[in-house]
């Protein structure tokens with residue numbers, strides 16, 4: 001593994017910075033509005049980078065691991081998503097590359113690449129989260145159609161989605177993993193009902209989705225009947241490799257340092273010079289640097305053709321721990337503004353300068369990232385990652 005960036009890599013980094021500066025002049029912050037999404041996607045597309053993690057055969061740029069690394073760092077520290085947001089581009093597309101038919105690739109990939117269709121993930125069910133293989137949503141085949149009945153839960157963005165990639169049970173005869181089938185379901189199909197789950201922060205991100213006699217063409221099945229578990233498991237491993245949050249933690253770290261340098265500590269100097277705070281922050285920084293090396297090593301190994309395996313669980317587990325510690329430092333910096341009911345104390349006429357520690361700062365820096373608390377549950381809980389490590393690395 002070569003940790004020094006070559007002159008080509010440095011030139012690539014300059015290109016990336018120029019693209020970002022052109023797309024968002026004056027350092028305007030990307031905020032996921034449709035206009036911003038389109039502007040960023042078109043900017044990436046103008047260089048052939050819109051689907052930067054896709055294989056060359058499907059329109060990806062074929063970057064080296066170091067180019068991927070540079071891209072991730074530069075976009076994240078500018079507050080931009082490293083790829084088109086959503087579950088189509090990063091989660092469904094790799095399954096279509098590996099297991100979709102040519103007809104399915106031709107039908108679904110262009111809409112994902114152009115950000116025209118929103119996808120959601122229908123895996124978890126009441127009673128089947130960590131123990132996903134116990135899922136019960138039933139799909140019964142008759143001729144060219146499956147009839148789907150059952151319920152999914154915690155389905156992020158289902159209320160905005162056009163399509164769902166969904167795990168269904170087509171057989172109970174063998175071990176649970178063997179009877180699972182991967183279907184693509186049009187969310188406009190009669191018999192689908194999406195009910196909101198409002199989370200503690202008042203947001204509507206999750207849903208409960210019920211299926212009552214929903215008709216799904218067999219042409220929308222990925223791969224073979226009963227093989228869906230294999231496809232879904234491969235996807236989860238790759239999903240977790242991407243959940244080390246290194247770039248996000250680095251951005252947070254530099255913001256924390258800036259904020260703490262401007263705040264008073266308990267020993268006369270700034271908070272950043274406070275021995276207790278400084279030592280905890282430095283320790284987190286050292287762990288982040290170690291995680292960065294591990295992530296780079298994994299990326300190089302994946303590029304060389306090695307499947308990430310249990311390493312992806314280690315990255316997710318440690319990355320989640322560090323990013324959550326970073327958000328806690330923010331709350332410490334925000335003091336009373338870290339309290340949860342910011343809108344109540346936020347009177348527009350009292351707003352301080354954007355960079356002063358106050359309600360605006362707290363909303364921007366804390367509220368935006370604090371949902372990283374959920375990272376130790378989403379995509380497989382911490383305990384499940386530890387089980388995987390115990391089984392595959394420690395051989396317990």
Ligand SMILES: Cc1cc2nc3c(=O)[nH]c(=O)nc-3n(C[C@H](O)[C@H](O)[C@H](O)COP(=O)(O)OP(=O)(O)OC[C@H]3O[C@@H](n4cnc5c(N)ncnc54)[C@H](O)[C@@H]3O)c2cc1C
Pocket residue numbers: 120121122123124125127128129130131153154155156157374375377378379380381382383384387
């Ligand atoms: C932000 C977020 C977004 C999500 N988005 C989606 C989505 O879009 N689509 C989707 O399908 N799902 C989604 N989920 C659901 C997520 O996949 C599940 O919450 C997760 O798999 C855990 O399942 P569960 O909630 O049923 O908890 P459970 O499996 O019931 O676990 C409860 C507790 O028991 C522990 N536990 C369970 N089994 C074991 C074991 N064998 N050993 C040790 N401890 C164990 C767990 O670690 C946890 O602490 C999302 C979750 C979050 C937080």
